[in-house]
Amino acid sequence: MNKNKANLRLPRSKGIDMGTYYEVKECARKVKRIVLPPVNRQIVEEFITILGMKDKFEQYDVPIPNKVVMFGPPGTGKTLTAFYMATRLELPLILVRLDAIIHSHLGETGSNIRKIFDYAKGSPCVLFLDEFDAVARTRENNDEVKEMARAVNTLLQCLDEFEGDSVFVAATNLEEELDHAVWRRFDTKMTYGMPEEASRNEFISLLIGDFASRGTVHQAASELLSGCSFADMEQIILKAKRKAIIEDSPLLQGHIETAFTEYKPKTTGSRQNAKVGAP
Ligand SMILES: Nc1ncnc2c1ncn2[C@@H]1O[C@H](COP(=O)(O)OP(=O)(O)O)[C@@H](O)[C@H]1O
Ligand SMILES: [Mg+2]
Known part of the structure; x- marks a missing residue:
């Protein structure tokens, strides 16, 4: 831009x-x-x-x-x-x-x-x-x-x-x-505000695209990224994809969680049930 x-x-x-x-x-x-x-x-x-x-x-x-x-x-x-x-x-x-x-x-x-x-x-x-x-x-x-x-x-x-x-x-x-x-x-x-669940799900699907992933990843990402902006969601998913590529692995929930922890997004505080687990 x-x-x-x-x-x-x-x-x-x-x-x-x-x-x-x-x-x-x-x-x-x-x-x-x-x-x-x-x-x-x-x-x-x-x-x-x-x-x-x-x-x-x-x-x-x-x-x-x-x-x-x-x-x-x-x-x-x-x-x-x-x-x-x-x-x-x-x-x-x-x-x-x-x-x-x-x-x-x-x-x-x-x-x-x-x-x-x-x-x-x-x-x-x-x-x-x-x-x-x-x-x-x-x-x-x-x-x-x-x-x-x-x-x-x-x-x-x-x-x-x-x-x-x-x-x-x-x-x-x-x-x-x-x-x-x-x-x-x-x-x-x-x-404009932080995306609601439906928008998060839609955006996560667009971001993950046809990248190989485990079945639970979309749902886990949607919960974890609640309260994040679209821009932060995008950065976190990209970071997670990089990790998956390095490991020659499909995209896993753990990649998203680690990316989230490393990225430290500013959230609105509305995020619930977020499990920021260790890798
Ligand atoms: N509603 C959205 N849908 C898809 N991508 C978005 C959306 N909002 C933000 N993004 C992503 O974040 C980036 C920055 O968003 P931007 O439109 O510049 O936000 P703002 O102008 O509200 O600060 C965009 O280029 C895009 O990659
Ligand atoms: Mg702008």
Whole structure:
């Protein structure tokens, strides 16, 4: 995700790339293994359906949604969902890290924000602002309070004027720190959390794939990884697979348990009955 593939047409500031450009094909590659919990899947599907029926909505004079905010802990699929939406809408994705813009150059934050929105106006895309809370956070803690207040105002204006064929998506880990005035600008809101059992099972099956494993591994992994994010689950299963490969063995419950112990995931504390056994 950090590879520097900024498109030349994108604005640059002080040599810092403000955005990374992903073609539809690249987006599609990234989302092959996405697991969306039912509520979020429904929200995304409805959003996409509506964008496919623009004429009808115009006919009824009902505005179409084009601003999505996603909030929840790291590693739960917010960024991945943005790639998924780009894939489904067949639009490129522009990934912008808001804190890169904000800290790039004093006095330029507002104009940077405007440049990015202008870009999206002219070129249909999914404009994805990650770490969106940087706005609110910086406004509170930074010395340059006035500069940030101006930047927030610019952002509000840009959100209000946002129209055309692009979609704006913002993600944040810190819902409560988001500026209230910014928050209510969004027509679509999605909450992310640690995966429930059904999502864990689906993801574990995708991760293990056709790798040889013992019958109990899926169930054991699902219990052990309760309270982990998707990202942590992925790392632990990969680590376990490596262990199995080294030993020339099928994937065993013990591999998952050792990988879990070594990886030390941050869990939500909802994990129950987890047996972190010695290998
Ligand atoms: N819902 C999900 N389905 C499948 N994989 C996921 C999911 N959420 C996270 N992952 C895995 O974790 C990685 C990081 O997830 P990401 O979408 O960047 O999380 P977030 O943006 O919420 O911090 C993804 O690239 C993917 O490998
Ligand atoms: Mg992210």
